[in-house]
Structure formats: structure tokens, C-alpha cells
Amino acid sequence: YDVQRLPGPPPSIASWIWGHELLVFRHAATQMYTMWARSFGGLFRIKAALFHPDIIVATDHAAVRHIFANSDIYNMIGRGLVWAEGEDWHRQRKILGPVFSSEAVKEMTSVIYESAERLETRLTNLLLDSTSNKEGTCLNITPYISACTLDIIGAVGLSHTFAAQSTRPGSDAEQIFASWTQHVNNGLQRLAFLAPLVVRAVPVVTKAPLPLMRSQGVIKTIVTRIGRRIIERERAALGVAGKDSLLDISSNDSGRMDIISVLLRNRRLASASEKLSDTQILDNVCCFLSSPMVGHETTAGSLAFTLWELARHPEIQNRLRAEILAHGRDLSYEEIQKLEYLDAVVREGLRIHPASPQTERLILQDDVIPLTTAIPGIGDSVRVKKGQVIHIPFIPMNTNPSVWGPSGAVFDPSRWLTVRDPAAPALPHGWSGMLTFCDGPRSCLGLRLAVLEFKIILATIVRSIAFADTGVHVEEKISPTLQPVVNGRGGYLPLRLKLI
Numbered sequence: 001y002d003v004q005r006l007p008g009p010p011p012s013i014a015s016w017i018w019g020h021e022l023l024v025f026r027h028a029a030t031q032m033y034t035m036w037a038r039s040f041g042g043l044f045r046i047k048a049a050l051f052h053p054d055i056i057v058a059t060d061h062a063a064v065r066h067i068f069a070n071s072d073i074y075n076m077i078g079r080g081l082v083w084a085e086g087e088d089w090h091r092q093r094k095i096l097g098p099v100f101s102s103e104a105v106k107e108m109t110s111v112i113y114e115s116a117e118r119l120e121t122r123l124t125n126l127l128l129d130s131t132s133n134k135e136g137t138c139l140n141i142t143p144y145i146s147a148c149t150l151d152i153i154g155a156v157g158l159s160h161t162f163a164a165q166s167t168r169p170g171s172d173a174e175q176i177f178a179s180w181t182q183h184v185n186n187g188l189q190r191l192a193f194l195a196p197l198v199v200r201a202v203p204v205v206t207k208a209p210l211p212l213m214r215s216q217g218v219i220k221t222i223v224t225r226i227g228r229r230i231i232e233r234e235r236a237a238l239g240v241a242g243k244d245s246l247l248d249i250s251s252n253d254s255g256r257m258d259i260i261s262v263l264l265r266n267r268r269l270a271s272a273s274e275k276l277s278d279t280q281i282l283d284n285v286c287c288f289l290s291s292p293m294v295g296h297e298t299t300a301g302s303l304a305f306t307l308w309e310l311a312r313h314p315e316i317q318n319r320l321r322a323e324i325l326a327h328g329r330d331l332s333y334e335e336i337q338k339l340e341y342l343d344a345v346v347r348e349g350l351r352i353h354p355a356s357p358q359t360e361r362l363i364l365q366d367d368v369i370p371l372t373t374a375i376p377g378i379g380d381s382v383r384v385k386k387g388q389v390i391h392i393p394f395i396p397m398n399t400n401p402s403v404w405g406p407s408g409a410v411f412d413p414s415r416w417l418t419v420r421d422p423a424a425p426a427l428p429h430g431w432s433g434m435l436t437f438c439d440g441p442r443s444c445l446g447l448r449l450a451v452l453e454f455k456i457i458l459a460t461i462v463r464s465i466a467f468a469d470t471g472v473h474v475e476e477k478i479s480p481t482l483q484p485v486v487n488g489r490g491g492y493l494p495l496r497l498k499l500i
């Protein structure tokens with residue numbers, strides 16, 4: 001096996017107990033990995049914490065493509081709470097696929113517009129009410145965006161109205177937001193560094209009812225309650241209220257495409273061995289709102305960072321606004337797709353600020369990983385053994401200068417408007433040549449929904465509100481998704497807003 005022959009950062013900068021991992025945790029999101037990838041190449045090794053064998057860090061495009069394409073060999077780590085594996089995953093992915101198909105997502109356009117317009121009204125009213133000066137009103141944008149995306153996922157995923165944008169004290173939405181904020185801020189503490197290490201050492205711990213592993217308990221409880229209510233409603237509609245399980249009854253054909261309706265319908269159509277129990281249906285739904293990686297917080301996070309980029313680049317913001325205003329309001333799905341500059345801004349935001357900036361895999365059987373760039377002394381492939389842990393950070397790949405040019409790390413939407421130099425290396429795998437939504441069989445199922453939300457929300461708020469930078473230093477950390485951190489406060493991204 002070649003692990004010990006891979007290059008990597010010197011052991012002298014590693015802690016004897018925490019290896020290089022503490023250094024990685026303390027720095028901005030994937031910053032150390034980006035630096036090391038530029039120095040040591042696309043596949044290098046680092047010292048792991050708690051005397052675990054060295055970890056491989058992969059940013060070589062051929063290697064990462066191979067890893068993601070072979071999800072049966074390269075297994076996810078520590079997702080036991082909400083993410084299915086093996087046969088369960090195959091079945092769930094097959095069932096849920098239609099919920100996020102292009103056709104289904106197109107049908108979600110009006111629901112997304114409704115929420116985006118509510119956000120626009122909410123922000124506009126706030127600015128009208130505020131006693132702000134000419135400079136505008138300064139506010140933390142993250143809770144506003146996240147309320148908007150929660151309303152969307154509630155409507156399309158659960159046929160449920162969270163009314164997150166009406167700020168009712170004590171509401172489910174308020175509790176979800178408070179719980180998420182606490183989760184984000186806990187994740188910035190030193191203790192949070194330990195949690196994934198414990199999961200890696202003892203994977204079954206994810207099944208244990210430990211408070212540390214259930215930090216998103218409130219969200220799960222709320223989503224389960226809503227899910228139960230919907231299932232009860234279906235039972236009542238079918239005149240079978242009080243039955244222990246819905247397994248033996250059919251759902252009405254409402255034609256609704258929210259997750260619960262699809263799962264209930266599927267139960268009627270599936271063979272006996274494939275039928276999902278009530279608990280499995282609820283688990284699926286919980287996955288969509290309570291997993292940090294899916295649902296509304298990922299979209300909200302990348303969107304907030306994109307607004308920050310627009311605030312720091314007024315010329316880009318003005319150009320985007322001009323395009324949006326030139327096309328009028330209430331655009332159809334097809335019309336939105338034609339807005340070239342909006343499309344470029346969205347791609348660039350998702351490239352530079354991927355909401356879920358890294359993933360990990362555990363190798364289940366010995367394998368040979370191919371490389372784009374050969375490693376001196378090893379060659380153009382690397383032999384790896386069962387049990388090896390691999391970290392895959394996305395930012396180093398999304399900004400790789402050999403693919404994106406020397407300005408790869410710069411937010412510059414115009415790169416999407418020019419024809420690529422035919423002599424330049426082709427864009428790698430993944431959506432638009434980036435890893436933001438992962439790649440292969442386990443790539444993001446909600447990609448189309450996320451991109452459409454992104455476009456509609458941006459187009460709706462940028463037409464009536466101008467965003468400016470406040471000048472505060474914003475750090476990017478992973479907790480558990482990409483988070484803005486200001487003076488140690490997570491989920492905090494202040495912007496200055498002014499009515500157009």
C-alpha cells in the first residue's frame with residue numbers, strides 16, 4: 001500500500017495527540033487543505049488525531065471521481081443518524097428521485113416565488129420602518145434567508161406551512177431556527193472537534209441516544225410531529241383512523257409531490273417486501289429537515305455568502321440588478337433560465353462558497369485509486385487498503401488554479417460568460433465542473449431545487465434592495481455546514497441594506 005509514501009505536511013507541525021486535525025479545525029473552512037494541496041499535490045496524507053492511522057486527503061480530480069463513482073467501496077462516515085446505507089439507501093433514492101426531477105422542480109416555481117416575495121416584503125417593511133440613515137440599515141441576513149428557505153422546503157417537502165417569515169414567538173419555525181443556531185455555535189467549540197473523532201473510532205455511537213449525537217433533536221421532534229400529523233390526516237381521509245400502521249392501506253391519489261405523499265403512494269404500489277413502515281416514512285422526512293447537509297440550511301448558507309459577495313462587489317451587483325430589472329417581475333421557469341448573468345452569479349456563489357465544503361469516506365475493500373497528476377515515486381495510481389479514511393475537501397478543487405486559472409479563488413461571474421479557452425484543461429466532473437453538490441450515485445438529490453431557489457430568491461430581493469458590506473471581518477467555518485462567523489459568533493453575517 002502506498003499511503004506511507006504519499007507526501008504531506010511535516011509531523012513537526014502536528015500535535016502528538018490531535019495530529020494535523022486540530023490545525024485543520026482551527027483554521028477557516030478547508031483553508032489548510034487548500035494550502036497543502038497546492039504544496040503537496042492532489043493526494044497527500046496527514047497525521048490523524050487520537051493515534052488513528054494517517055488520513056488521505058484527496059483533491060486530485062480523477063481520484064475523487066473514482067471515489068464518488070464507487071460508493072459501494074467508499075462508504076460515508078458518521079451519517080448513521082439520518083443517512084441510509086446499502087439496500088435502504090438504494091430504495092430510498094429510487095423512491096425520492098421523482099420528487100426532485102426537473103419536471104417536479106419546475107412545478108415548485110410558484111411556491112418558491114411566494115416565499116421569495118414574502119422575504120422581499122419583510123425586508124422592505126423593515127427598511128421602511130427603520131430610522132436608518134443614508135447608509136442603510138445593518139442587519140444579520142442569515143435568519144431572514146433561512147426562514148425563506150424553511151418555508152419553501154416545508155411547502156415542497158411536507159405540504160406544510162411553517163410561516164417562518166411571520167416571526168410568531170414560540171412557533172415551530174422559531175424553535176427550529178434557535179436549535180440550528182445553537183447547533184452551529186456548539187460546532188465552533190473545541191468539544192465539537194471531538195465528536196467526529198469519537199464517531200470515527202466507534203461508528204455505532206451514532207445510533208446511541210447521546211446528547212452530543214442528538215444535537216438536532218428539537219428539529220427532529222418537530223418534523224416527526226408534523227409528519228405524524230400528515231399521516232394521521234391521510235388515515236382520517238381514508239376512514240382508518242386509529243389503526244396502528246398504514247402499511248396495509250392505500251393512500252389517496254392526491255397527485256401531491258411532497259415527500260410524504262410520494263412515500264405514502266409508493267407504499268401502495270410497492271411489493272410487500274419493499275413497503276415502508278410509518279417509522280421509515282418519518283425517518284425519510286426527518287432526513288430532509290434535520291440533517292445538516294440537506295434541506296434548507298445548505299441553500300440558505302450559500303445564498304447568504306453570495307449576497308455578501310454582491311455586497312463586496314457593487315459593480316457585479318449593479319450588473320445583476322440591471323439584468324433582472326430589464327426582464328420584469330414574475331418570470332416563468334423558462335424565463336428565469338434565460339437570465340445569463342443571474343446564472344453566472346449563482347454558479348460563482350456555489351463554486352466559491354459550497355455549503356457543504358467537505359466529505360469523508362471509509363474504504364471497505366482494498367483498491368487502486370487512479371490519478372490525474374502522477375505522484376513522483378508512486379506513479380499515476382495509488383494502492384489503498386480497507387479501513388483507510390479519506391477526506392475530500394471541495395474548495396481546493398472548486399478553486400484549483402490549474403482548472404480555473406490563477407484567479408480561481410476570486411468571485412468573478414464573468415468567467416461563466418466567456419467561451420473557455422480550448423487549450424485550457426476541461427472542467428472536471430460534478431455539476432458545472434465543481435464538487436459543490438458532490439458527484440456520482442450519492443450526489444445531492446436536491447441540486448435542481450437548490451439552484452432554482454437560489455435564482456428566484458436572488459432575482460426577487462436584488463431588484464428592490466441594495467446590499468453593501470459593513471467592513472467587519474467575516475470568517476468561514478464548517479459547523480456543520482459552511483457558516484459565517486464574526487467575532488466568534490456563528491451564523492452571523494451582517495450586511496447593510498438600502499431600498500432601491
Ligand code: HEM
Nearest residue numbers: 294295298299302355356359436437438442444445446450
Ligand atoms: C446549496 C444547496 C445544497 C448543497 C451545496 C448541497 C450539497 C450536498 C452534498 C455535498 C451532498 C453529498 C454529501 C456527502 O457526500 O457527504 C448532498 C447530498 C444530499 N442532498 Fe444536498 N445540497 C444542497 C441542497 C439540498 C436540498 C435543497 C435538498 C433537498 C431538499 C438536498 C438533498 C440532498 C439529499 C437527499 C442528499 C443525499 C443523497 C444521497 O445520499 O443519495 N440538498 N447535498
